[in-house]
Amino acid sequence: MALKSLLVLGLLIGCIALPLAQAQLAGLGSLLGPLLGLLRIQGILYCTPNGGIGGNATATPVFPNALVQLQCGGNVVSTATTDSSGVFSMLLDPVNFLLSTLLSGCRIAVNTPLASCNASLPSVGGLVSNLQFIGNSVASLLNVLNFMPAGFVFNANLH
Ligand SMILES: *[C@@H]1O[C@H](CO)[C@@H](O)[C@H](O)[C@H]1NC(C)=O
């Protein structure tokens, strides 16, 4: 009996310690409170030479149906497609990601050529952006760590 509860306690501590160690690596330890959590990467793509909103916010056309990839260390680890409003969203299990890696070793790449939303824009290359942490939010019991693209640039060699 005592042995059993020790084992259960050990398992519990193991479960708590692992995510905390990961969070502290990124200096986000205090934000990742609850055991359950999600990473969310969200952004809007615009149909402009650099994917940005530009000066005239409401008049800037969006980039729908664009294939968006999360690439880490050269590997595609998640994909999403922008909707008719140019919005994409990815949910990731934090257990599979070191937060520090997400910020320093991963990028968002848009593999659909800009020409598909505006024929005057390049038909080769694509947009890339690093990630930026924008804060956490709580949805039901889940602690959600929110990220967004830090700012896209055009990369002529992206394929
Ligand atoms: C923004 O776009 C709207 C609609 O095309 C236009 O009427 C307005 O003059 C533009 N504003 C600027 C600052 O370019």
Ligand SMILES: *[C@@H]1O[C@H](CO)[C@@H](O)[C@H](O)[C@H]1NC(C)=O
């Ligand atoms: C298409 O892109 C060109 C070059 O950036 C721009 O001048 C033009 O206004 C764009 N057309 C639309 C419909 O957004």
